[in-house]
Amino acid sequence: MVVDNRPYELVLYGASGYTGKLCAEHITMHLPTNLNWAVAGRSADKLQGVVKKLEELNRDRNPPSIEVTAHQKDDLHALVRKTRLVVTTVGPYSKMGEPMVEACASNGTHYLDCTGESPWFRQMIQRYHRLAQSTGAIIIPQCGIESVPADLLTYIVCNQIRSRFSSSTRNVTHVLYNAKASASGGTLSSILAVFETFSISYLIKSMHPFALCPTSPSSSNRNAPLHAQQSLYEKLLGVANIPGMGIMTDSPGASVDTAVVNRSWGLLSSLSPPSTSYGPNFFFKEWMRSTGLINAAIFHYAFMAAPLFLIMPPIRWLLRKFVFLSPGDGPDLDQAGRREFIEYRTIGEADPDASKKTSARLYYEGSMYAFTGILLAEAAMVLARPEEKSGQPCEARRLGGGLLTTACLGEEFVDRLKAAHGVVLEVQ
Ligand SMILES: NC(=O)c1ccc[n+]([C@@H]2O[C@H](COP(=O)([O-])OP(=O)(O)OC[C@H]3O[C@@H](n4cnc5c(N)ncnc54)[C@H](OP(=O)(O)O)[C@@H]3O)[C@@H](O)[C@H]2O)c1
Known part of the structure; x- marks a missing residue:
């Protein structure tokens, strides 16, 4: 089961990258100011630069913490045990994504990424779906323009x-x-x-x-x-x-x-x-x-x-x-x-x-990468703050964990996107 007394609600891994920075900006500008979050990556200097920019962007909120980590098993396990949810923009996922999926699936930490590499998604299902089900980790790849x-x-x-x-x-x-x-x-x-x-x-x-x-x-x-x-x-x-x-x-x-x-x-x-x-x-x-x-x-x-x-x-x-x-x-x-x-x-x-x-x-x-940042950040809130909007558990929670899809974030995700800055979502 995902443990509630972890220090962070959300860790953004890869925050120094092109998409990661845009996701961090959306969090800074539009998510609740009491969100307990951290930016993570391999370079302390780059992360400090990101945080400085976030502080300039919105002086009304505390900046995120910084977590510097090596991209290897023990360090990633230690990182994911500090948070309910990891959002990762470290790619290419076919080359670098698996250690984070393994760490989250093993430790019952929810996970979102924005890969479009569906052969890799298939491989992750084959390797980690059962493990994630057993720990209650909700692992959702392809939470970007794809798909x-x-x-x-x-x-x-x-x-x-x-x-x-x-x-x-x-x-x-x-x-x-x-x-x-x-x-x-x-x-x-x-x-x-x-x-x-x-x-x-x-x-x-x-x-x-x-x-x-x-x-x-x-x-x-x-x-x-x-x-x-x-x-x-x-x-x-x-x-x-x-x-x-x-x-x-x-x-x-x-x-x-x-x-x-x-x-x-x-x-x-x-x-x-x-x-x-x-x-x-x-x-x-x-x-x-x-x-x-x-x-x-x-x-x-x-x-x-x-x-x-x-x-x-x-x-x-x-x-x-x-x-x-x-x-x-x-x-x-x-x-x-x-x-x-x-x-x-x-x-x-x-x-x-x-x-x-x-x-x-x-x-x-606007920029497609800013849009992906919005999609990741709003999906993150569905998992980091369960049932905050709808009062109902989303389908992913009812499924109980595993390698799932963004549709399993259900009406709560739909409502969040309808309200998200710059997004028009209409139903007829
Ligand atoms: N399908 C979609 O909708 C969609 C949309 C946007 C992005 N994406 C995907 O998201 C991924 C990121 O794209 P991007 O344009 O943001 O890439 P990027 O600017 O190159 O950023 C990659 C990030 O990964 C980190 N990284 C790279 N190698 C690493 C390693 N060995 N250990 C630890 N961290 C490492 C980088 O850290 P450093 O800064 O320290 O180098 C950086 O934070 C790509 O796979 C891209 O295809 C998909």
């Missing part, structure tokens, strides 16, 4: 269908509707790390829609309902025409998000009443809106070809040397704050009556 929007919007539309129509959900279409965004050195390095760490066969298995799912899917879970299936012509071009939304192509995050959403489906199906199950015939598909048919088809084929290049070591070497930013670097924050934005739209259809629909929209204007 909160897909996972949480799906949770929302399915809940709406249940409460409005007393139905389960047959079909969810999630669309990356509009975006202007750029990547940090840490993200680009993490993409390469996945191809360097895992075998091609493990990568292929991890990209399966049910790669992370704890239960076996039926044929309805694997296939879209007839009215939502692509024509042969659309299949050949890799596109789809969704009424009211436009021409669609591959979404870059689709395989990673789909595996997480289907894990949520499996996990939530196992909960006894009050049920938040999506339903036995639930099917999920993610797309990205395109500007037209030709662009959609070109993007589809380019996107299909990219992994063939990334598995080649010389190509990865060239990308590191001449194209990608270094870890620690990222888009200029002032410019990103003014220029970047992202919008997702999600439609759910009831089972069996597809004319009964609900929809949800998530919009954020």
Whole structure:
């Protein structure tokens, strides 16, 4: 069980990195001033620099404590025993993430990260799900742009269908509707790390829609309902025409998000009443809106070809040397704050009556890394301050621990994001 008398409610590990700093800033500006928290990492100098900046940002609150730690087993175990929850932005996770998952799972410490490396998530489930269940540790990877929007919007539309129509959900279409965004050195390095760490066969298995799912899917879970299936012509071009939304192509995050959403489906199906199950015939598909048919088809084929290049070591070497930013670097924050934005739209259809629909929209204007910082910090509050808003235990607590998903943070997470600075989350 997670112990309540630990000195910290939250430790942010990797606070000196590009994303870690932004998460620390959101905590400093928007989370309760009595939150008992610390920033952690390997460099005392860098952490002192972070804390100094946080003090300047908000002089009305005490700065966080500093915990300097080596990135090795004994030190990480000692660190996680001081806190209820660790938020870690130390990546690439395929190379550096496992020791922290092991430490948290062993010591009953809750855990959040913002990886998009789903083969690594799969490996962590295989290695630590049972251990985390036995200690009560709630371990939630992919609490960033990958895969909160897909996972949480799906949770929302399915809940709406249940409460409005007393139905389960047959079909969810999630669309990356509009975006202007750029990547940090840490993200680009993490993409390469996945191809360097895992075998091609493990990568292929991890990209399966049910790669992370704890239960076996039926044929309805694997296939879209007839009215939502692509024509042969659309299949050949890799596109789809969704009424009211436009021409669609591959979404870059689709395989990673789909595996997480289907894990949520499996996990939530196992909960006894009050049920938040999506339903036995639930099917999920993610797309990205395109500007037209030709662009959609070109993007589809380019996107299909990219992994063939990334598995080649010389190509990865060239990308590191001449194209990608270094870890620690990222888009200029002032410019990103003014220029970047992202919008997702999600439609759910009831089972069996597809004319009964609900929809949800998530919009954020500003740096994508600031958005990830918000997602991590607000999710952290659901675990660090249990039932503070809703008075009800979230699904993750009812599941009792293990390698879970952001949908398991439930209505409390939804409410926190609706109220979060800069986030627009609407349900229709
Ligand atoms: N999918 C998403 O939505 C999303 C969004 C944002 C970020 N991310 C992921 O988050 C991770 C961080 O991204 P970022 O751009 O913030 O990267 P970054 O700026 O390079 O920061 C990495 C952090 O990890 C620490 N670190 C690196 N190697 C370490 C080691 N051997 N021991 C201890 N600490 C170490 C760094 O500490 P030092 O400062 O001491 O070097 C730094 O605090 C990446 O994996 C990225 O893909 C994902």
